[in-house]
Amino acid sequence: MLQPTEALLFGSQFRRLYAKKIKGMAKRYGLSPIEVNILLFLANNPDYNTAKEICELRLLPKSCVSKAVDSLIRQGVLTGYEDQKDRRILRLSILPAASAVVADAQANQREFMACAFGSFTPEERRTLDLLMEKLFKNIKENLESC
Numbered sequence: 725m726l727q728p729t730e731a732l733l734f735g736s737q738f739r740r741l742y743a744k745k746i747k748g749m750a751k752r753y754g755l756s757p758i759e760v761n762i763l764l765f766l767a768n769n770p771d772y773n774t775a776k777e778i779c780e781l782r783l784l785p786k787s788c789v790s791k792a793v794d795s796l797i798r799q800g801v802l803t804g805y806e807d808q809k810d811r812r813i814l815r816l817s818i819l820p821a822a823s824a825v826v827a828d829a830q831a832n833q834r835e836f837m838a839c840a841f842g843s844f845t846p847e848e849r850r851t852l853d854l855l856m857e858k859l860f861k862n863i864k865e866n867l868e869s870c
Contacts, residue, residue: 738840745836746829753825755799758784758792760829763801766818767826768833773816801825 743757750760765778772781775789793816796802801822807813818826841849 741840742836745832745839749828749832753828755825756792756795758788759796760825762789762792762796763818763822763826764829764833766802766816767830774813775816796822 746757746760750757775793779786779789803817804814
C-alpha cells in the first residue's frame with residue numbers, strides 16, 4: 725500500500741513532469757507556464773470560463789490568475805466579456821490568435837499523458853480512471869466535512 729509520503733511524492737513528480745512539458749513550449753511562444761495553463765484550461769473546459777473558476781478548479785492563487793489573464797488580454801489572445809445574467813462576472817474567451825499556442829499545448833498534454841501512462845494497457849487505464857474518480861470523490865467529501 726502507498727504510504728502518505730509516497731503519495732505526496734507521486735503527486736509532486738506528476739506535477740513536475742507536466743510542468744516540464746508545458747514550460748518548454750510556453751517559452752517558445754513567449755508565455756509563462758501559468759498563461760499556457762489558463763489557455764489550456766479554457767480550451768479544455770469551455771463551461772468554466774471565469775478567473776474565479778480557474779482559481780478554484782486549478783487551485784491557483786487569485787493574484788497569479790488575475791495577472792496572467794490581464795497579460796493574455798494585453799497580448800490579444802484572450803478577451804473578457806460581461807455575463808448576460810450578472811454584469812459583475814467577466815467571462816473569458818480564447819481569441820483566434822491563440823489557436824497555434826492552444827494546439828501546441830494540447831499536443832504537449834497528449835505527450836505528457838503518453839509519457840505518464842504509456843505502459844498501461846487500455847484495461848489498466850480504465851481501472852485507474854475508475855479508482856481515481858473514487859479517490860477524488862473521497863477527497864472532496866472529506867475536504868468539505870473537515
